[in-house]
Amino acid sequence: MSAQKDHEQHPLFLPLIFVGGLIFGAGLAMSQMARPEVVLAFLQFSDLGLLFVMGGAAAVVGTTIFVASQSGRSAPLTGKRYARRLKSMDRNVMYGGTIFGVGWGLSGICPGAAYASLGIGNAAILYGIVGMFIGAYLQGYLREAKAESMSGQPAD
DSSP states (O other): HHHHHHHHHHHHHHHHHHHHHHHHHHHHHHTTTEEEHHHHHHTOOOOOOOHHHHHHHHHHHHHHHHHHHHHTTTTTTOOBBBOOOOOOHHHHHHHHHHHHHHHHHHHTSSSHHHHHHHHOGGGGGGGHHHHHHHHHHHHHHHHHHHHHHHSSOOOO
16 A cells, blocks of 8 residues: 555544644653753763653653564555664764764754754754755765766666
8 A cells, every 4th residue: 555545545644643743842842852951961961861751762662663563564654564674784874873963962952852942942943954954955965976976877
């Protein structure tokens, strides 16, 4: 079943995604994790509250993934069965993780919390969000240019 058909068959699918985003954002705001100074305090080991927020989230996600993979059901967006996605630890993963970590450390906030931070009035985080978009665009541009140079024709 394609993602498009799934959206047509389930009119509540997109509103549920929106509600999930609202709950996520509210949780970040309530836990103070949408405030860069709190995240920076965690990264400097002076406030370990983020550890409990992340640990609680990991427990919920881990349990959900375990139950979903045991259920034999398919993911609503892709139609694929729930399963572990194994990715090799290659050079791109190491570089990407390093760049992500440096960006997180410099801005004091991860991408998901950056959007929630806007909701609590942190307009200065817009610089970081613009930087994320520029970085993502640049990465896609460089990947496409590399693919074109390797194949000799434009990548789709």
